Amino acid sequence: MDLSPTLPIRLLIVDDDPQIRSMLAEYLATFGMEADGAEGGAAMRSAMSQNSYDLVILDLSLHGENGLTLCRELRDQGDTPVIMLTARAELADRVVGLEVGADDYVTKPFEMRELVARIHTVLRRSRADSKRSAVxxxxxxxxxxxxxxxxxxxxxxxxxxxxxxxxxxxxxxxxxxxxxxxxxxxxxxxxxxxxxxxxxxxxxxxxxxxxxxxxxxxxxxxxxxxxxxxxxxxxxxxxxxx
CATH class of the missing domain: 1.10.10.10 (Winged helix-like DNA-binding domain superfamily/Winged helix DNA-binding domain)
Structure with missing residues (x-):
């Protein structure tokens, strides 16, 4: 994963609500981030096969294949960081999301600036992990x-x-x-x-x-x-x- 300051952060937003995908992409663009959207598992796989992403924002409650299943799939295939979006506030749901490989979670409704802060935190941690492994x-x-x-x-x-x-x-x-x-x-x-x-x-x-x-x-x-x-x-x- 390239976090060079000369390159924008590339994100994939997996959410079955087109308005949420559009809103997030537009807002994140104001922070110099480039975001593609995917409405579900098939679109996510297609995007991942054609592009390289620094981080995936993944909704837990998708129609069809749910976010937990897709998060497991992403983790089995690589180490691209995942932030999970969830409308559920129960501790068990958050724990399960993290246990299947999500790096962080944000509970809906959320402040946009909080999501931006979480993205930067997860990417810094991922970069630190890479350096740690290199030792x-x-x-x-x-x-x-x-x-x-x-x-x-x-x-x-x-x-x-x-x-x-x-x-x-x-x-x-x-x-x-x-x-x-x-x-x-x-x-x-x-x-x-x-x-x-x-x-x-x-x-x-x-x-x-x-x-x-x-x-x-x-x-x-x-x-x-x-x-x-x-x-x-x-x-x-x-x-x-x-």
Whole structure:
């Protein structure tokens, strides 16, 4: 993803309401951003196959294929950042959106300036993640029976099977690996895995750790990698080889 200041930020807005697509595109253009629109999954795939985008703005409640399904698809195919738009205020909906790979969410109705701020925040975080991965580029991090390729963002088991990770899962695992045998509280993990400081998502970190344990086949009742420290947070106990 090219965030050079000489190039405009290119966005894809996936929303089945043409007025919302037009309104967002016009407003974002005032901030030097170029936005294409897509009314659903088919149009999104067509646009993604023909163009390169810095970020996708994806509505959760689409007719036909819903936003969660499309977000999963985007995450399986690459690491283009996704901001999800949702009219739902329930915590569960927001958590699910982030769990399937969205990088952030904005609840409708929202202030346009808030969306612009979220776009810049997500892109800065994505760029930081790329630089972070480049530090260890060219080799894999090994722990237990696993390998983590930080350039390709791939988790590979002992049988060379790739286990897909969402952006949040990748950042969380990398944070654990970078701080072995150190208790990390939820606030630290939120800032690292989400890149956001929201107390309301304390519980979502527990859900994210649970999903990561499942992918690592790490039994929480007898954990060999991620141990729960009651009242404090989590500690990664694996031995890491660089």
């Amino acid at each position: 260890v580029a060219g080799h894999e991090l090994r722990f237990a029976k696993w390998r983590l390729n930080t350039t390709l963002r791939q988790l590979v088991d002992e049988e060379d099977t790739i286990v897909p990770l969402s952006n949040a899962e990748f950042r969380l695992l990398l944070t654990f690996i970078e701080h072995p045998n150190r208790v990390l509280d939820r606030e630290v993990l939120i800032n690292q895995a989400r890149g956001r400081d929201l107390d309301v998502f304390d519980r979502s970190i527990d859900l994210l750790v649970s999903r990561l344990r499942q992918k690592l086949r790490d039994d929480p009742r007898d954990s060999a990698l991620i141990r729960t420290v009651r009242g404090e947070g989590y500690v990664f106990t694996g031995s890491v080889e660089h």
